[in-house]
Amino acid sequence: MKIVALNGLLGYGYSEEALQQAFSEKVDYLGVDAGSTDPGPYYLGSGKSFTDRGAVKRDLLLALPKALEHKAPFIIGTAGGAGSQEHVAWLKEILLEIAREQKLSFKLGTVLSDVSTEYVLTKFDSGNIIDMSSEFPASRQSIEESSRIVSQIGIAPIIELLKKKVDVILCGRACDTAIYAAPCIYEGYSEGLAFHMAKIMECGAMCSEPVAAADVMQAYMYDAYFELRPANPLRRCTVDRVAAHTLYEQSNPYLIFEPDGVCDLTNSKFEQVDERTVRVTGSEFKEAEEKTLKLEGVKCSGFRTICPATIFDPDTIKNIDTITKTVTDFVKENTKNTLPEDSYSVNFKISGGAESSMGIIMDIVGKTQEIADTVCALVRSRMLHCDYEGRKSTAGNLAFPFSPSDIHVGPVYEFSVFHLAKVDSLLETAKITVEEVF
């Protein structure tokens, strides 16, 4: 069975020639990952994608008709970058636009994986929430404050949709591996091999040389092994690259944790089959007794205004601690009758400074944009003219690169939930729908 990864992230691009090459022989499944938490909490919070609409459409424009022509189910994970229902709607709209433009018809399966605050609170109260990090314990308050929470689905909902013989599967927040492992497990291949293959494929041609997340990758599944070969003839897979791939972004190179269990690579063997192909054997899967789904939630922490500036005077740089303290105290004193102290926070993001220059971003987060603006203006003006002992450059401490100097960043989100939930069924958070697009 042949499974193709369009690239490492929908919207990052791929070589058209490589896609043609991949589809020059029979393709059974096509997959692509469309999201990540790497860009931080903002995107889940705002409902926006960190990928560009035009770039996402370009990547789908070529791939969708190819998949339909080959009757290869096209599985898209973590739609819209963060996978909430708003993100799924955004990507679905692009798919429908392409379908209209190219007069394509297909059966579309959708999995939404949003969960309600009540769902998470019930899990918390019944002791079914597990912390992932000692530095980030779950609390009732942080769950209640969350404006949006999604669950990261595994293979189960995708397999449900494959059973319904859909042509395109659009997933909310999904494990990257589920995109590629689900069809293999559905077709009866070994879970250990399926998850290991999926872990490598989800990054596109990252496991090849020259390395590229932005290109097409291919896997061939067999009963006792799988083989990887990049679609682009300019690239090749090597044992070192493929073996090293499980280091990347993983906390443990031997174990891949999944909702269903753990994929164990301790006994995996890598073998160079030909110049461009690597064969993998021995990857094992241990089913977990207790099934879990990861929950990701965000809260709105306020609104941000920033002011970037540079200091070139070594005397000013030496006195930066005094200056920032003077400024912070001044703001506190100046606003004591107008702003509650907990209605804003002031952060100085400082870089460099040892020798020639120091970069500073005055970072103000307020309960409202207006509060952030007010405090930022005070910080900026006070810092510009802040005195210190022995000061010679009395015209100003800061070089502003822009006018206006202060920049509205808008709403700020932070992760409020990032935990595992024990579940009775790995389908319990999935809302599955099927519709005909024509």
Add this chain to the structure above:
Amino acid sequence: MKKLIDYTKILRSKNAGPLFITFDLIFRSKEDMDYVEKRLFKKDIAKAYDVEEEKIDIISYGVVNSIKITFPRKNISGSLADNDIYGCQQHMPLANIEL
């Protein structure tokens, strides 16, 4: 005195999810890997990053002559005090550890 970075072919940091930071040290040879493995201690990493020793995981991955180090981020990705959302510029304190 040589620094850790002098022994590595690749030395990188990256988020392993928003709550953890992970470091990959990839060596040119098994000899370099063994040399570092014997001389790199959790207490040095703890000091370099102001993190408790018991929260640090060090895993050797001999398949590709590499060592992985993982610990929880104090300021998780995107929190107000965070300065590196992807965590990919956190490797210098580790790189500068003298061996």
